[in-house]
Amino acid sequence: MNPFSLFVVFLIIWWTVLFTVLPRNIKGQAESNDVVKGTEPGAPVDSxxxxxxxxxxxxxxxxxxxxxxxxxxxxxxxDMFGDWFRRR
Incomplete structure (x- = not known):
């Protein structure tokens, strides 16, 4: 595997993991009773x-x-997946 392929594989994995980590431990302004005027109550207090x-x-x-x-x-x-792509 060349270095570019290694980087692309890491980048795809990183983005996938990021979207699973982002919603963890989010506390909204409404939950903390600290809603700033003009903002969405569901906006995070500290992300x-x-x-x-x-x-x-x-x-x-x-x-x-x-x-x-x-x-x-x-x-x-x-080669393991070759037959899947050749079958129609």
Whole structure:
């Protein structure tokens, strides 16, 4: 696998993990009784986005290593899925 492919695989995994991490521990303004005038009551009080990016990167790195290990070990290859694409 070339470096660009490695980066693309990591990026896809990172974005997927990000969308699972983002909704965690969100507290809205209405829940904290601190609604700022002119804003949506469901808007987050403190989103902790930096912490979520760090957590996303750590989780994605572990998944990325596992995926790359599967690819390099030849346990999973395009040949396994070749018949699926050829059948019509």
């Amino acid at each position: 902790n986005i930096k912490d979520k990016f760090i957590l996303t990167t750590k989780i994605a790195a572990v998944i990325w290593v596992l995926v790359c290990g599967l690819i390099w070990s030849d346990l999973v290859s395009w």
